Amino acid sequence: MNVFGVDIGGSGIKGAPVDLARGDLAEPRHKVLTPHPATPDSVIDGVKEVVDHFGWSGPVGITFPGVVTDGVTRTAANVDKGWVDLNAQSVLGERLGMPVTVLNDADAAGVAEMTFGAGAGRQGTVFLLTFGTGIGSALFLDGKLVPNTELGHLELHGREAEKHASTKAKEDEDLSWEHWAKRVTKYLAHLEMLFSPSLFIIGGGVSRKADKFLPLIEGIRAEIVPAQLQNNAGIVGAAMAAAKR
Numbered sequence: 001m002n003v004f005g006v007d008i009g010g011s012g013i014k015g016a017p018v019d020l021a022r023g024d025l026a027e028p029r030h031k032v033l034t035p036h037p038a039t040p041d042s043v044i045d046g047v048k049e050v051v052d053h054f055g056w057s058g059p060v061g062i063t064f065p066g067v068v069t070d071g072v073t074r075t076a077a078n079v080d081k082g083w084v085d086l087n088a089q090s091v092l093g094e095r096l097g098m099p100v101t102v103l104n105d106a107d108a109a110g111v112a113e114m115t116f117g118a119g120a121g122r123q124g125t126v127f128l129l130t131f132g133t134g135i136g137s138a139l140f141l142d143g144k145l146v147p148n149t150e151l152g153h154l155e156l157h158g159r160e161a162e163k164h165a166s167t168k169a170k171e172d173e174d175l176s177w178e179h180w181a182k183r184v185t186k187y188l189a190h191l192e193m194l195f196s197p198s199l200f201i202i203g204g205g206v207s208r209k210a211d212k213f214l215p216l217i218e219g220i221r222a223e224i225v226p227a228q229l230q231n232n233a234g235i236v237g238a239a240m241a242a243a244k245r
């Protein structure tokens, strides 16, 4: 069965129909740039454009880069504050005229990786982390998600970890891979101190370049692997969530 997945990110809104039997995109994804400011109205226009591109009609899963409880977006670290306490699920559902499920972006990516990717079959405490405009976290115990963990906002060196170690920080401060990998290592060491996971799955767009920085990360007990679905994990996880509803 195919279900549509959309991933709202800091730089792009990407979507495609997802083949849920294979856990992969059924067609090449379509992307529009995330508007700035990323107000609900302008982002919802972008989501509609992506869905309409495929002439889709049916259930749609949509990720959001903030806390989402019962379809209500609660925080908006890297998007317009107009999202705070918005019933995004019902607003998007009305605009698209289709059944919509909204969930956190890292949680969606994590669920996809735990089912079809690097975390498949893994028990114990597992983290999926997405490095992009912010840092997203998804925490699993024996394959079950603890939603909305928001560990990109942990404090590291007196600032929020995501301000220090996201790929946006790498770009903004023009950090070398070595320098950035040191920051990521400190962040992983901090999470390890708090949670002792057995596995870290590194997701987000940067997972495509894992060979450039994973070998530079040393001294972490847990296994560290790149996400296998790479930057499509959010789209696949969004579609999985919509299918479950």
Ligand code: BGC
Pocket: 064, 065, 066, 067, 075, 077, 078, 104, 105, 106, 107, 130, 132, 133, 134, 135, 136, 137, 150, 152, 162
């Ligand atoms: C948000 C998280 C999100 C992460 C990645 C953070 O700023 O608070 O909810 O998962 O960015 O987009």
